[in-house]
Amino acid sequence: MTTARKHTVDLNITPYYHCVSRCVRRSYLCGFDEFSGKSYEHRRAWVEQRILLLATIYCIDVCAYAVMSNHYHLVVHVNREKAKDLSDHEVIERWGKIHSLHPLTVRYLSRELMTKSEKRAAQKLVNQWRERLYSLSWMMKDLNMDIAKQANVEDGCTGHFWEGRFKSQALLDEQALLAAMTYVDLNPVRAKIAPTPETSIHTSIKYRLDSMALHQVKPNELFPFSGNEHQEKNQGIPFNFNEYLELLDCVGRQHRDDERGKIDNTMPNIMRRIHTDKNTFLAICSAIEGKRTQWVGSQHQLKQAKAHLKQHRIHGICL
Structure with a gap:
């Protein structure tokens, strides 16, 4: 049974969410279709450009994204206060x-x-x-509808392009946010599309690093890293970017039997700063896209969310 969006997106609980949309057609969103012999790789740029455009219009900050062959991932911060201040x-x-x-x-x-x-x-x-302007549903609608229209024109057909509603997961704390961002930025590495995060095209990590190479430390379209300080008004992702890069390298080096790709490993300082061990964090990253997981956080925070929503049960990942 489909869960109402109001029960999965509640800004009074958390402003951070992980979203996924999947293509319904066999011909893929952006990949190579071996059956027809056609390549749809150029559509990756459509999705990325649309994400970056909407990030400048909506008061929804993009923390991370990755455009894959038949789906894409987004980690966002819904900035209600920014919308109210306009x-x-x-x-x-x-x-x-x-x-x-x-x-x-x-x-x-x-x-x-x-x-x-x-x-x-x-x-x-x-x-x-x-x-x-701070509605996640409206932003996702504007993203998916535009891509669907372009793809239908190119394919010479009509009908659904996306697999129903987008999936969303609430990220209840900093550890959940970090796990989701790491999972998203490492998606091409795990799928063996790219050997390292910095070589994975159409991802937020690649876009951030390219911006740095052009001496633009903080790309305007993406939510910036604000460092270790906890800021009252959520002016950025509460982590140090250099440590985040170390974390990506560390997690990406860990091999799992059910994942094809990996990179080598070093242990970053951030693992100690968020008070979690390597095995726990790897399990979170692997489970972040589990079926029916709509909330991610500690046991205490999951209980608080359940009480706030007046639900007997919510489908979540306990950190």
Whole structure:
């Protein structure tokens, strides 16, 4: 039975989520179709470019992403406070970048509204768009719909391109966030598509490293690493980027029988900083995409989430 999105995305519990969307057609999202002999690799760039564009429009910060052959992963931070701080004009401008604006809001931007009823109607639209700008469902809809349209035109067909709704997992603490990001950034390595994270194309880790090579330490489209400090307003991912790179290298070097690819191993300092051992963290990374796992966190936090949602049971990964 499908779980209502309101029971899996609750910003009062956590702003961090891991999302996955899978292609429904045998012809793949971005890979090579051996049956038809066609390559769809160019579609990886479609997905990546759309993710980066939406990251500049929505108040949903992209922490990590990886575009695979028949699915993609996203780890995001839903920034409700950022949306609330936007002016009405900023809301309209953001929404209008990829959506058609109502004539009332166009006139509102030009200061042409005269009557109180027009102003109230325009304000109602602005308030609605403001809420949508931090809606994970709306962002995923704008991402998937655009890719589906392009793929259907290219394939000369109609119908569903994606496998129903996107899957989401709530990340209840920093350890869960780190596990999800590590899992996503290492996806091409585990699938034996790339030998190392830095050589995996169409991933967030590759995009961050390429930005550094161009002397742009913090790419504007991605949520930045803020270091070890715990900031009250969540201005960035609460880890040091260099240590995160060491962590990727460490986890990626661990071999598992059910995974094809790996890299060599060194133990990073961050493992001690988050108070977890290597085996526990590897188990979390492996289980992060388990069936029906919608919440990730400690036993105490899972209990708190269950109580908040007034649910007898939730499907989660206990750290």
